[in-house]
Amino acid sequence: MSDKFILRAITAVSILVFVLVLVLNRKLIPVTIPTPSYIYFFPKLNAIINGCCTVLLLLSLYFISRKNVLMHKRINILTFCLSALFLISYVVFHYFAPETKFGDINGDGVVSANEKLLTGNIRYIYYFVLITHIVLAAAVLPLILLSFFRGLKMQVGRHKKLVRWSYPVWLYVTTSGVIVYLMISPYYNF
Numbered sequence: 001m002s003d004k005f006i007l008r009a010i011t012a013v014s015i016l017v018f019v020l021v022l023v024l025n026r027k028l029i030p031v032t033i034p035t036p037s038y039i040y041f042f043p044k045l046n047a048i049i050n051g052c053c054t055v056l057l058l059l060s061l062y063f064i065s066r067k068n069v070l071m072h073k074r075i076n077i078l079t080f081c082l083s084a085l086f087l088i089s090y091v092v093f094h095y096f097a098p099e100t101k102f103g104d105i106n107g108d109g110v111v112s113a114n115e116k117l118l119t120g121n122i123r124y125i126y127y128f129v130l131i132t133h134i135v136l137a138a139a140v141l142p143l144i145l146l147s148f149f150r151g152l153k154m155q156v157g158r159h160k161k162l163v164r165w166s167y168p169v170w171l172y173v174t175t176s177g178v179i180v181y182l183m184i185s186p187y188y189n190f
Contacts, residue, residue, distance in 0.1 A: 006149050014142040017087070021138075025094045035096040040190045042093035043181055049086040050177035053079050057171050073151065080148065083174075100187050102126050107189035126183045133176040140169040 023029060056079040063071040103111045103119035116123065143166035150159035 007146075010142050010145045010149070013145065017141060018138055021087070021091055024091045027095065029095075031096060039093055039096045040188075042089045042097075043185065043188065046086055046089050046093070047178050047181035047185075049082050049089070050174045050181070053082050053086070053174040054171065054178065056082070057167070057174060061167070076148070076151070080144065083144075083170075086177075097190070100184055100189070102130075102184055102187060104187050104189075107187070122183075126180070129176050129183070130180050133173060133180055136169050137173045137177075140166060140173055144170055 056075050060072050060075040060079065063075060098109070101109065101111050103115045103123055105115050105118060111119075143162060147159060147162040147166045150162055
């Protein structure tokens with residue numbers, strides 16, 4: 001496969017994933033079946049997956065710094081698979097579950113002035129972490145895919161150039177995913 005083909009495939013996959021997440025997350029396709037009870041476990045599952053991915057990414061860095069390329073590859077493939085599982089779980093949860101609003105203490109779906117006062121400035125921290133998490137999660141997918149391609153083809157120089165950007169962003173996305181869960185979970189009403 002040529003580089004041109006791979007770049008086109010990565011672009012297509014990245015756009016497709018972005019559009020699917022947007023369509024399903026915003027419920028542009030109406031939910032026509034009752035919400036399965038297990039769906040409400042997904043946020044905790046997603047936080048666990050993200051936490052595992054954070055640890056695995058740190059292990060990957062450790063092994064490559066020790067020149068253990070085989071373990072580095074294996075751990076990154078596992079991390080990628082877990083991230084894909086996270087993405088599926090995330091989309092399914094947000095497709096079925098009602099939106100949870102940060103600071104909605106009484107669970108009525110509206111954050112009143114009093115509730116805003118009670119949550120204070122932590123709301124701004126939450127929204128900063130959430131927005132950067134979402135934007136960077138969307139942006140990092142093509143970088144991860146291209147990094148994988150270069151790494152698996154043993155194009156080490158090109159791989160290293162990409163990983164300088166993709167690794168810290170991916171690490172931030174997995175870590176901030178756990179933080180978002182910890183901050184929003186007190187407001188889940190299910």
